[in-house]
Amino acid sequence: MTSAFVAATDVLIPATLDEDGRIGATEALSTIKLVKDLGMNPDLRVVGIIPSIVPGGRSTLQDAMAEFLADTYGSLYRDDLVIPRHSVRQQTRFACVPITDAPGREAQALADVYDRILTASGVEA
Template identity: 40%
Template sequence: MDTVANYSEKGGVGKTSNSAGMVAEAAERGLNVLAVDLDPRATLTEELGVKDPRFTLNDLLYIDPEADTPPGDPAELIHDAIVRAGDGWPSNVWVLPSERPLGRRETDSTMFEARLRRALEGLDGEIDLVVMDVPPRAGGKLATCALIAAKKVLIPATLTADGRLGAEQALRTIRFVSSPGSGMNENLEIAGVVRSILPKKDDMRAVNHFVNQQLVETFGDKVLDSLTADEGQYPGIVSYSVREECRVACAPITSAPGREAKKLRGWYGQLLDHVVTQKGA
């Protein structure tokens, strides 16, 4: 089972867009996919068509500090927490949904951060790919929870000051979680930094080129140059309106017609090729 987290410590840089696109393209390839929404805003949950879930990630992570008995095993509980994606999404897409109260876990005194990793162990052999949408809170417990559970991390970065800062701050947290002796996830791998929500060629400005240079100086060959580049553009994912149309419609990008949707599908597929070791039927 491959597990990848889309993570930056700034919002609005493409985490959810890339997560939804990767889920859609993986399902199209025949993989059994689980989308894990760790953001209390539940944007990915909504986009995947899940409404009013009975159980959520919040229930899976919560530990009652006053309880006299140990908490339930997440590897068993997760089967009650995951649901199929909504109408319009393929039947091989599952969701571990979020909800607003999940944000309360950030202040919990209980040590719940390893519960998601344990939960995913209960799906081994059932799920091929786990895609995690991680909230942008700097060094927060939910982000740590995702990084402990992940095998690889993709860091989306817009070519803006916020995009660069979010990537650099994410790098600090990743290094902390994966540091020798941390006891958290020493095998965690940065799969790449993804240039995301790129302006179209005619809208590129000097500041965008400057930020790109900063990203390359900081991350080196971790900045993914393997993605197809639009003419006159950096390798990365360009901002197209069809992406927002799919989000509003709660529909996968694989269902959208047109040239722009085809380009987005190609980029999301290239991200999959970069992180997935198992192939669908």
């Protein structure tokens, strides 16, 4: 992952609303700091931490984790940009095809979410 941070200009960090997401966001930010501090990519910019693979309903754990991420990362945490859990994401991943190649409303909805995230965060696709 470090080589991706060296080559990137901007980073969006997806975080599931559970302990794995909290740990992943923390580790990603630590790695990004290291990459910047070592001069490998001093201009690398974190543009957001995005709630990812969020199921339709709400749970106490999800609410608590969202609150933790918001309190810890402030404006970096973008609860206005949520990647929902859709089975098409796993299906296309297994089939090694882009979501945009999948048929159906779920695939289109997920592609629209990703487009909105990139547009709102100022990252070019």
